[in-house]
Amino acid sequence: MSYRKEYRMLTDDERxxxxxxxxxxKxxxxxxxxxxxxxxxNFTHTLIT
Incomplete structure (x- = not known):
């Protein structure tokens, strides 16, 4: 099972x-x-509201 980890808590290897x-x-x-x-x-949502 995966979970989100705070960026600041990543090890050097993970980072x-x-x-x-x-x-x-990229x-x-x-x-x-x-x-x-x-x-x-996001642009479409601005047109709807």
Whole structure:
């Protein structure tokens, strides 16, 4: 079972793995795609209210 862990409580190895994973998402373009999807959804919500 997984759980969320406070960033400040990560070990050096866990923190390095986290940064590497984010860099890989950014390098592959997946991070930007997810970011764009969130922008579109948030913009749509502002039109509805």
């Amino acid at each position: 390095n793995r986290w940064h590497y994973a984010l860099a890989e998402l 390098r592959s373009g997946e991070y930007d795609q997810l970011s764009m999807q969130h922008q579109v959804v």
